[in-house]
Amino acid sequence: MAVAPEKRRGSIYEGSRIPQPIPSVLQVPEALRKADDILEVNFGPNHPSTHGVLRLIVELDGERVVGLRAVVGYLHTGFEKSMESKTWWKAIPYAPRMDYLAFQANELAFVLAIEKLLGIEVPPKATWMRMLLTELNRVHSHLVWLGTSALELGAISPFWYTFRERDRVLDLFEMVTGVRMHTRYFQVGGLAEDIPRGFFDECRKFCEIMPGAVDQYEQLLTQNEIWLKRTKGVGLLSAEDAIAMGQSGPVLRGSGVDWDLRRAQPYLAYDQVDFDVPVYYNGDVWDRYKVHMDEMRESTRIVAQALEGMPGGPWIADDRKVVLPPREELHTSMETLIHHFKLVTEGFRVPEGEVYVTIESPRGEFGCYLCSDGGPRPWRVRFRTPSFIALQATATLMTDALVADMIAAVGSLDTVMGECDR
Amino acid sequence: MTLAGTPGLVEMKVDHGETTLVVDPARLVEACTYLRDDEGFDFLSDISSVDYLGWSDEPVAGYWGGPSSGASAGRDLNTPGTWGLARKPAPKPKRFAVNLHLLSVRSGAREAPRVRVQVWVDDGETVPSVVSVWPTADWQEREVWDMMGIRFAGHPDLTRILMDDDWEGFPLRKDYPIGGEPVRFSGEE
Numbered sequence: 001m002a003v004a005p006e007k008r009r010g011s012i013y014e015g016s017r018i019p020q021p022i023p024s025v026l027q028v029p030e031a032l033r034k035a036d037d038i039l040e041v042n043f044g045p046n047h048p049s050t051h052g053v054l055r056l057i058v059e060l061d062g063e064r065v066v067g068l069r070a071v072v073g074y075l076h077t078g079f080e081k082s083m084e085s086k087t088w089w090k091a092i093p094y095a096p097r098m099d100y101l102a103f104q105a106n107e108l109a110f111v112l113a114i115e116k117l118l119g120i121e122v123p124p125k126a127t128w129m130r131m132l133l134t135e136l137n138r139v140h141s142h143l144v145w146l147g148t149s150a151l152e153l154g155a156i157s158p159f160w161y162t163f164r165e166r167d168r169v170l171d172l173f174e175m176v177t178g179v180r181m182h183t184r185y186f187q188v189g190g191l192a193e194d195i196p197r198g199f200f201d202e203c204r205k206f207c208e209i210m211p212g213a214v215d216q217y218e219q220l221l222t223q224n225e226i227w228l229k230r231t232k233g234v235g236l237l238s239a240e241d242a243i244a245m246g247q248s249g250p251v252l253r254g255s256g257v258d259w260d261l262r263r264a265q266p267y268l269a270y271d272q273v274d275f276d277v278p279v280y281y282n283g284d285v286w287d288r289y290k291v292h293m294d295e296m297r298e299s300t301r302i303v304a305q306a307l308e309g310m311p312g313g314p315w316i317a318d319d320r321k322v323v324l325p326p327r328e329e330l331h332t333s334m335e336t337l338i339h340h341f342k343l344v345t346e347g348f349r350v351p352e353g354e355v356y357v358t359i360e361s362p363r364g365e366f367g368c369y370l371c372s373d374g375g376p377r378p379w380r381v382r383f384r385t386p387s388f389i390a391l392q393a394t395a396t397l398m399t400d401a402l403v404a405d406m407i408a409a410v411g412s413l414d415t416v417m418g419e420c421d422r
Numbered sequence: 423m424t425l426a427g428t429p430g431l432v433e434m435k436v437d438h439g440e441t442t443l444v445v446d447p448a449r450l451v452e453a454c455t456y457l458r459d460d461e462g463f464d465f466l467s468d469i470s471s472v473d474y475l476g477w478s479d480e481p482v483a484g485y486w487g488g489p490s491s492g493a494s495a496g497r498d499l500n501t502p503g504t505w506g507l508a509r510k511p512a513p514k515p516k517r518f519a520v521n522l523h524l525l526s527v528r529s530g531a532r533e534a535p536r537v538r539v540q541v542w543v544d545d546g547e548t549v550p551s552v553v554s555v556w557p558t559a560d561w562q563e564r565e566v567w568d569m570m571g572i573r574f575a576g577h578p579d580l581t582r583i584l585m586d587d588d589w590e591g592f593p594l595r596k597d598y599p600i601g602g603e604p605v606r607f608s609g610e611e
Contacts, residue, residue: 018557022579023560024561072583073583073584073585243464244558246465259527265535355437355438356468358536365525369468369521369523373478373482374482379472379477380470380594382471388565389558392558
């Protein structure tokens with residue numbers, strides 16, 4: 001996105017603020033430690049504003065945060081281990097269940113990685129539909145982020161407005177996939193089912209109302225004096241520190257780094273649609289908020305273009321060794337019946353090798369590393385989840401900050417603990 | 423100033439369009455510093471580990487072909503392996519692989535947009551920590567230690583991160599059973 005020169009600024013702060021020697025832990029300075037006036041407070045694991053089960057051990061000197069350590073792992077359920085014991089096919093539903101907001105993005109990364117190992121060709125209609133749905137999913141994730149983050153800072157109204165539109169997105173998901181969340185609609189080779197009649201019309205209606213809805217949220221917040229005071233200049237992160245701490249997505253773009261995988265390393269059909277990448281340069285909570293708002297508008301634009309450009313044709317590859325054959329053929333073709341039986345009982349096999357596939361999920365760089373021994377089950381599945389990486393930066397964000405700003409700063413990282421702990 | 427000039431490089435291969443640099447563990451920090459400063463890989467995306475215990479013990483019925491056979495990518499549908507024609511996958515040099523997935527965000531990539539740095543270790547051997555090169559390695563290395571039991575020499579705070587502090591065993595190892603953890607039921611002492 002072309003940014004007016006006056007929006008650019010020098011460095012947000014001098015040098016690096018990443019704590020030493022442990023980058024993720026803010027340690028109380030020795031001088032203060034001796035003063036014996038430090039109050040240790042446990043924030044979480046069960047706290048209404050942590051988006052899950054996050055524990056922050058905070059050490060306070062009055063109102064000032066002087067020590068901080070984030071403790072994660074409370075939601076660890078061994079997704080990666082479980083997936084090793086499932087066939088490739090049955091492992092797909094695990095991927096979206098890590099994250100209840102960006103489920104389709106996670107599912108997409110896993111399916112794309114399997115397809116890369118298989119070397120299978122996906123029909124254009126499936127590619128475009130995947131792009132459409134993951135962009136709707138981004139709107140969905142950002143809406144929940146906006147509603148809950150504003151709620152945590154005391155603004156209850158935006159929550160009702162954002163959940164109004166969120167429900168419309170979920171209605172669209174339900175129309176296409178039959179379920180509202182954890183859709184499991186992306187199948188290796190394409191989509192699980194054809195796009196239902198009437199979906200495009202409903203989706204078009206959504207594209208018409210969404211820009212106006214984002215304007216409404218901005219009317220509630222952008223000029224709101226309390227919101228401005230709680231977010232401007234809070235939770236600072238410079239571009240250098242953001243890259244060193246592996247931050248991605250809206251956090252990175254809010255720190256002034258013009259980086260988006262959809263544009264830098266296009267996947268799906270992102271090279272065939274027109275969209276802007278919002279970048280803001282102050283690295284505070286406010287800028288992350290603005291990135292989220294702009295991204296919702298841009299995602300709606302991509303959805304509208306995907307509706308226009310949606311190609312016809314098949315919705316899944318015709319590959320009998322990987323994809324279930326058409327149902328109607330089962331009654332007439334012996335070979336089809338055998339393929340169906342083998343796929344359902346044994347699953348398909350994936351050639352030996354390892355791949356690492358990344359996508360721009362609503363939270364940033366979401367990676368999926370797969371290793372196959374050539375058999376019907378994954379040898380190793382690993383997810384690079386942006387929430388896990390984002391929480392490492394908590395200590396950097398909270399350097400020289402007040403305890404009251406902690407909720408705003410941690411909330412602006414847009415983390416989902418299920419995805420963080422897996 | 424090429425990827426082939428990485429210090430400690432053992433092997434360089436390209437599979438599925440992804441560049442892998444196998445590096446001598448002893449010179450990992452040197453290699454990573456080179457890749458960051460001279461090759462522009464300023465962003466550490468991911469550290470993933472694989473346990474290859476039992477990798478080529480059992481023959482697998484799969485589609486043979488793909489990168490390990492010299493073909494470019496994907497399957498060769500003319501050589502399907504059935505359960506009767508199962509073959510063993512190509513053996514690995516050591517038990518564990520640690521993969522560092524690097525990305526170039528700011529400086530722009532010259533040879534490849536992403537690169538995988540791979541080191542091989544056996545049980546009990548350590549990998550040098552790269553926290554000094556990319557601070558984001560902090561939690562990722564802790565996770566590898568927690569899940570796989572691979573130690574990182576020089577890590578400032580190598581403790582468990584996802585499992586309990588007093589957990590025994592390393593869950594993502596292949597010899598760690600699924601559902602093997604003891605469960606205490608109510609009413610039982």
